[in-house]
Amino acid sequence: MQDPRSDEVDLLIDAWAGQLPEIDFSPLDVMSRLRRISLQLNSIRATAFRSADLAIWEFDVLAALRRSGEPFRMSPAQLVRVTMVTSGTLTNRLDLLEERALVERRKNPVDGRGVLVCMTEVGRELVDRAMLALVAHEEEQLAPLSQQERAQLIELLRRLGSAIHLDQPA
Template identity: 50%
Template sequence: MPPADGPSAPPGGDEVDRIVAAWRRVAPDLDVEPLEVLSRVARLAHHLDRLRRGAFAAHELETWEFDVLAALRRAGGTHELSPGQLVVQTLVTSGTMTNRVDRLERRGLVQRRPAPDDGRSVLVRLTPAGATVVDAALADLVRAEHRMLAVLPAGERRALAALLRRVTAPFETTARG
């Protein structure tokens, strides 16, 4: 029997089970079922953030630096995008992006060039050094993420990805709109 001052998780349970049990005890009229999913997503996001920061630090990158470099790498071709396209892909303000591009340019990881179709605009291009560092960081990240998901068989990983896609889709649509 759990102690009177707090519930314990069911056998095989986790911290979220303990949190949900406590809320059910102190607020029995409140439906706390969303916590069973979303608190786990939040906790997983925290662990994933730590894992990613570690993978990027091994390449002397901050998470935001990886995000910008990865967006340019994914662009294919000449690996360049406008600052506005980078803003959309990284979900930051234009002022923040200007600061980030300045910092990456000082490190020799990106360079600006005039846009060929509009002399007032610029494009941000990934340099060879930037491509090398983002490719190496991505390889380390993917290896670490594979280890993180190894507790699930391939079919369950695909099912989880599909479920999470359904939950996040309305937010992604709103962000693009």
């Protein structure tokens, strides 16, 4: 009889342990759960953003502008840095956001050759609505954890995140 506390990851590890009993699969116990949670989180976020009529990438750009504070504008170079996309990708995204009247490109008053990307009022309303939906959806998912458990999880994930090296082979 299967342990009622076991999940798909437990079954996966048990199957591997049966094939390679000399291996310690405890890293998979953590990382496989994180991966599955990450995939679920992507779906939760997409649902929250869709409720505000935004795609994930639209939210990313608008959220960067919103976090910058009044007057909600940044240079394209700043947006490339904070959204972690290429300049070509950002240009395409800005074109599409501009078509939806969520951002405007304006001349930079300090550097006449430069451009600033400014969020419109409609863009601000949508990104705020998306953020409120996201927080509500994520709060719902975290409901089983106490505030103390959340604080502990935050600290553990912070430590793990700072220890993970992205430049190592997968």
